[in-house]
Amino acid sequence: MSARILIVEDEPRMAQGLRDNLRIEGYRVSHSGDGQEGLRRALEERPDLVLLDVMLPKMNGLDVCRTLRERGYDQPILMLTARGQEMDRVVGLETGADDYVVKPFGLRELLARIHAHLRRERRSVDDLRAYSFGAVRVDFDRHVAAREGKPLQLSPREFELLRYLIRNRGRAVSRDEMLDAVWGLTNYPVTRTVDNHVAKLRGKVDDSAKPRHILTVHKVGYKFID
DSSP states (O other): OOOOEEEEEOEEEEEEEEHHHHHTTTTTEEEEHHHHHHHHHHOOOOSSEEEESSOOSSOOOOHHHHHHTTTTTSSSSEEEEEOOOOOHHHHHHHOOOSSSEEOOOOOOHHHHHHHHHHHHHSEEEEEEEEEEEETEETTTTEEEEEEEEEEEOHHHHHHHHHHHHHTTTOOEEEEEHHIIIIIIOOOOOOOOHHHHHHHHHHHSSOSSSSSSSSEEEETEEEEOOO
16 A cells, blocks of 8 residues: 655645645645644554644644654654754754755655655664663564663664664764664764764663763764673
8 A cells, every 4th residue: 555645834835736746656645734733643644754844833843743753653754944054954853853855845856755765664674673782671673672671761763773783783883874874864964963862872771971882983983882
């Protein structure tokens, strides 16, 4: 069955154009014209991907994105906005967005990004279903983790980040490589978002002051040590 896409966009012409072109591509498409309705529909319908404008009435896109992630929605979210400054991209990604498309954008570029994110979601990420290290036990299939028997609250992004680090254990991986593999982003000067996510992850599964498992490799990135 074709993927379901929710468009949250308040500009009628933009919304109609996206709706028509995505339906031509074979997707099942729904639309909301404000942030509050978009949040409600995303939580109720659980679409395979959300196209989310930043500037929306009733509730802005950043708050919608943040709330969706807090409530467990873990499918791709692509932010649509007229803003293109680096800090805007950083804020969008750190609220939980998977990608950031600046208006005006080419239709082919947007469709290519949508295809890539949906393809990444559909394919099997790898054979790493569960893993244990130190006092931490992680079940990646069920998105369940515990430390010394106590449940850990990891976000969907933190699960994927930890899985990627473990899959590459013993090898230093760069921030750009992590952005590409976990966020699906290339050539984006926002590697600070990797540092922020790693810091939060460390605080949950490792020792922030003296890490034993997620180590910083100077001028390179990070390395996982069992």
